[in-house]
Amino acid sequence: MTVLEVSGLAKRYGRVRALRGVSFTVEPGEVFGYLGPNGAGKTTTLRVITGLVRADAGAVRLLGDGSRGAQARERVGYLPGEMHLYGAMTARSLLDHFARYRPHRPPVLRERLLAALDLRESELARKVKWLSHGTRQKVGLVIAMQHDPDLLLLDEPTTGLDPLVQHGFRNLVRELAARGRAVLFSSHVLSEVEAVCGRVGVLRSGELLAVESIETLRARLVRRLDVRFLGAAPAGLSTVPGVTRAEVAGGQATLWLKGDVNPLLAQLAQCPVEHLVFPEPQLEDVFLDLYRQSGTS
Amino acid sequence: MNGNLLRLLVTRHAAFVAASAVLLAGFQFLICAAVASVDVAGALSTLVQSVPPLFQSFVSSQLFGGFSKSGLLAFGWAHPIAQALGAALAITLGTQAVAGEAEAGTIEFTLSQPLSRRAYLGAHVTFALASLTALTLAGIAGTVIGQRTYGLEPFAAGRLLRFGVDYLLFQAAWFSLAFFLSTWGREAGRVALLAFLLAIVSYLIHVIGSMWEAWRPLVPWTLHAYFKPQEILVQGAGIARPAVVLLGVVAVSLAGAWLRFRGRDLP
Numbered sequence: 001m002t003v004l005e006v007s008g009l010a011k012r013y014g015r016v017r018a019l020r021g022v023s024f025t026v027e028p029g030e031v032f033g034y035l036g037p038n039g040a041g042k043t044t045t046l047r048v049i050t051g052l053v054r055a056d057a058g059a060v061r062l063l064g065d066g067s068r069g070a071q072a073r074e075r076v077g078y079l080p081g082e083m084h085l086y087g088a089m090t091a092r093s094l095l096d097h098f099a100r101y102r103p104h105r106p107p108v109l110r111e112r113l114l115a116a117l118d119l120r121e122s123e124l125a126r127k128v129k130w131l132s133h134g135t136r137q138k139v140g141l142v143i144a145m146q147h148d149p150d151l152l153l154l155d156e157p158t159t160g161l162d163p164l165v166q167h168g169f170r171n172l173v174r175e176l177a178a179r180g181r182a183v184l185f186s187s188h189v190l191s192e193v194e195a196v197c198g199r200v201g202v203l204r205s206g207e208l209l210a211v212e213s214i215e216t217l218r219a220r221l222v223r224r225l226d227v228r229f230l231g232a233a234p235a236g237l238s239t240v241p242g243v244t245r246a247e248v249a250g251g252q253a254t255l256w257l258k259g260d261v262n263p264l265l266a267q268l269a270q271c272p273v274e275h276l277v278f279p280e281p282q283l284e285d286v287f288l289d290l291y292r293q294s295g296t297s
Numbered sequence: 298m299n300g301n302l303l304r305l306l307v308t309r310h311a312a313f314v315a316a317s318a319v320l321l322a323g324f325q326f327l328i329c330a331a332v333a334s335v336d337v338a339g340a341l342s343t344l345v346q347s348v349p350p351l352f353q354s355f356v357s358s359q360l361f362g363g364f365s366k367s368g369l370l371a372f373g374w375a376h377p378i379a380q381a382l383g384a385a386l387a388i389t390l391g392t393q394a395v396a397g398e399a400e401a402g403t404i405e406f407t408l409s410q411p412l413s414r415r416a417y418l419g420a421h422v423t424f425a426l427a428s429l430t431a432l433t434l435a436g437i438a439g440t441v442i443g444q445r446t447y448g449l450e451p452f453a454a455g456r457l458l459r460f461g462v463d464y465l466l467f468q469a470a471w472f473s474l475a476f477f478l479s480t481w482g483r484e485a486g487r488v489a490l491l492a493f494l495l496a497i498v499s500y501l502i503h504v505i506g507s508m509w510e511a512w513r514p515l516v517p518w519t520l521h522a523y524f525k526p527q528e529i530l531v532q533g534a535g536i537a538r539p540a541v542v543l544l545g546v547v548a549v550s551l552a553g554a555w556l557r558f559r560g561r562d563l564p
Contacts, residue, residue, distance in 0.1 A: 050409040053562040074411040084402025088309065100301040101410040143406070 001064055003028055003151045003182035004049065009058035011044055011206075018044045019055070019206045026151070026182045031173055033197030033214070034186040041206040042186040043081045046155050049184075050078050063150060074102050077149035081156045081186070083140040087129030091119075091139045094128060098143045107146035116168045117141060134160040141169065145176070152176060152183045158192060170196045190281055194218070202290060209290045220290070221281050225255045225264070230272035240267050298419035299412055306424040310390070314428040317386045321379060321432055322439030328373030329443025332366050366449060367531050370440060374464065374526040379436070384496050386432055387425070387468040391475025392489040394421040395554075396482035399564040414559050422551065425472050433465045452530050459536045460529040466543035467524040471496060473550035480557040483564070496520075520546065 004026040011019040019041045026032040036042050047053040049060050050073070065072035085094055099107040114124075117138040128136060137160040145152060152173075158166045173183055173196050187193050193200055194214060201211045210217075222244060227233070229251040237253055238246035241263040245256040251274070257264055268276070373379060398404035408417060437457055444451045452460075475492040482488040499519040506516035516522045523539035 047405075047563075052405060052408055052564070054560060070411040070413045070416070073409065076409075078406075078409040080402075080405045080409070082402060083406065085406065086305070086309070086403055097301065097305060098406075098410065101299075101412060140406075 001028070002026070002061070003063060004184060005059075005061040006045070006049065007059050009045065009048055009060070010056050011041075011048065011053065012056055017206050019048070019058075021058070022203070022206070022208045023058075024201045024208065024211050026184055028150075028182050029177050029180045030199065031177045031183040031185055031197045033193035033200035034184055034203065035188070035190065035193050035200050036186075036203035037188050040188075040203040042188075042203060043155055044206075045203075046078070046081075046153050046184070046186060049153060050076070074105060075150040076153065077144040077147065077151070078153045079140050079144040079155060079157050081159075083137065085128045085136060085139065088127060090125055090127055091131065091135075092124040094139060095124070095142055095146065099146060102147050105147035105149075109148050110142060110146040113142045113145055113172065116172050117165055118168070132160075134162065134165075137161055138165070145172070148176075148181070150181060152181060153186075154183065155186045156188070157185070158187075158189075166192075219259050222256050222258045223261075223281050224279055225257055226275075226277040226279075227253045227255065227268065227273060228275040229253070230274045234267075234271050237267070240264050298423050299416040302407070302412065302417065302420040303424055306420060310393075310424070310428070313389070314386065314431060317382055318432050318435035321382045321436040322442075324376075324378055324382070325373050325436050325439030326443040326446075328370060328376070329440065329447050329449055332369045333447030333449055365531065367452065368527060370444070370449070370452075371526040371530040373440070374436070374460070374530075375524075380496075380500070383429075383432060383464070383468045384471055384493070387429060387472035388475040388489055388492040388496070390421070390425040390428060391472045391477075392479050392485045392492065394418075394425075394476055395479040395558060396488040397479070397485035399483045400485050402564055405564045408563060415555075418555060418558060421476070425476075426469060429465055429468045429472065432468070433461050436464070437461050453533070456530050456533055460526060463523075463525060463529055463536045463539055463543075466540055466547065467520065470520050470543045470546040470550070473547045473554070477550040477554040477557070480554045480561065 002025050006025070007023045009019045009022040010017075022041070022045060024032070034042050034045065044053060048055045049062065051069075062072045063075055086097075089097065095107070095110065099110075113119075119135070119138050119142065123131060123135055128139065131139070137157075141157060144154070154173075158169060161169060170192075173185065177183055177198075185193065185197055194217075197214055199211065199213050200217050202209045202217075231251060233248045233251055233253045237243060237248065237255060242257050242259045242261065243255050243264060244258050247254045255264065395404070398407070408414065437460075441451065441457070443449070471492070474495060475488065478488045478491055479485075499521050502512065502515050503519045503521035506512040506514075506519075520543070523542045525534060525536075525539060528534035529536060
């Protein structure tokens with residue numbers, strides 16, 4: 001059974017078209033990346049799925065339930081992008097409070113999550129308003145995941161987490177998927193989505209530009225490579241398979257590469273290289289390629 | 298209604314409700330002490346001679362029940378401090394229910410849980426009505442204990458009961474109006490300000506209309522026209538009409554709040 005089916009979602013806020021006919025599905029055992037810059041409509045989509053926002057058109061089927069009622073939400077976990085918790089409660093009492101909303105889904109994963117996210121007892125005993133932003137984010141993640149949801153909706157989940165905890169969190173998401181749970185992972189960070197998702201939906205200005213596997217997305221990427229040689233740059237760099245563009249000035253070369261990186265590395269290995277920078281691919285690089293393909297700008 | 302949410306509301310607002318109740322009870326007790334200790338009626342009667350004739354009949358009959366001791370005790374319930382305490386609790390609870398939670402951002406996490414919007418509203422309404430009942434009982438307890446402590450003639454139980462219902466419905470009406478406004482708002486401060494302005498306008502129209510013929514037709518359109526401590530406690534009047542009107546305001550406001558809230562985008 002498809003865990004989440006979104007079809008033709010449209011939503012306007014006044015003159016702003018927040019969503020334009022967005023459709024995708026998330027299957028059991030899948031981590032689906034929902035990628036887009038800030039303001040693309042990711043949060044609106046998640047709010048429509050959880051029933052917080054009413055769509056102007058389109059439909060959402062959640063675990064086979066078109067109503068998205070309280071019964072269906074019992075099996076869903078949601079981490080809002082802008083998470084606000086009751087500040088006067090302790091983190092522990094907050095976890096208990098949210099667990100009580102699901103009497104049939106006990107918080108079986110809580111201890112595992114606390115350990116993986118490095119949430120200590122001393123932090124759980126403090127009032128939420130005294131916790132750091134990152135610790136509050138961890139508490140939110142435990143609330144969203146502690147009942148082992150069949151569908152997990154995460155809106156920018158790693159905001160405020162330090163790199164080590166981010167790593168542990170990604171492992172948790174992979175574990176959930178391996179046990180057949182479905183995850184919708186919304187983010188504006190390409191590398192994060194690359195690291196954890198199997199399929200990706202790319203959203204821009206409320207429009208879903210593409211839904212494809214992470215391998216296809218990687219193959220689309222035009223990545224930049226800066227090389228400084230210990231002498232003059234070798235000739236013929238622009239003809240290496242995969243290199244789409246090359247700018248050479250003396251011993252300095254900037255190359256744009258699409259697809260397999262190995263032919264270029266093999267070519268570079270024959271020359272004395274002083275310095276090499278392969279920057280993190282940016283979301284804009286994906287959009288540029290998608291725009292070229294669709295003929296829009 | 299959801300028990301878990303109700304428990305959360307009790308935890309979050311218990312101190313505020315308890316403080317309001319203790320203050321109202323203490324205030325009513327102090328009114329008893331003042332009425333028993335000094336010749337308040339004589340002093341007020343003298344004072345009233347100095348005000349224009351237009352105000353004299355309003356002050357003596359409407360506010361102080363002809364300067365009898367029971368009339369002065371009833372005035373304790375129409376006193377601005379008592380009014381403000383009740384309105385503060387009613388309007389705050391109504392305002393916080395939706396606009397306050399939306400402003401704080403907490404409503405998003407809460408309503409993404411397996412909790413229907415109907416259950417959400419039900420828990421807030423139940424908690425508010427329970428809190429206002431506690432406030433009413435505390436205030437009446439203050440009056441009763443004060444009367445006994447200072448040897449004042451007690452109000453008849455039937456009158457106290459009717460008055461308690463009237464006071465509760467009056468505050469419930471303010472809660473419901475604030476609640477209705479809250480379902481349209483995203484900022485608690487603005488909603489509370491609007492609700493308090495409505496309360497002040499209602500009070501002023503009621504007072505002015507009681508003294509000035511030209512404004513009298515407006516009086517039935519104010520909620521204060523249906524809050525009648527003097528008539529019920531001093532004259533033993535019934536509460537059928539005030540109760541019907543106030544219940545109507547509660548029902549219409551809550552129905553409007555539900556219609557708005559069930560289709561509203563959140564937060």
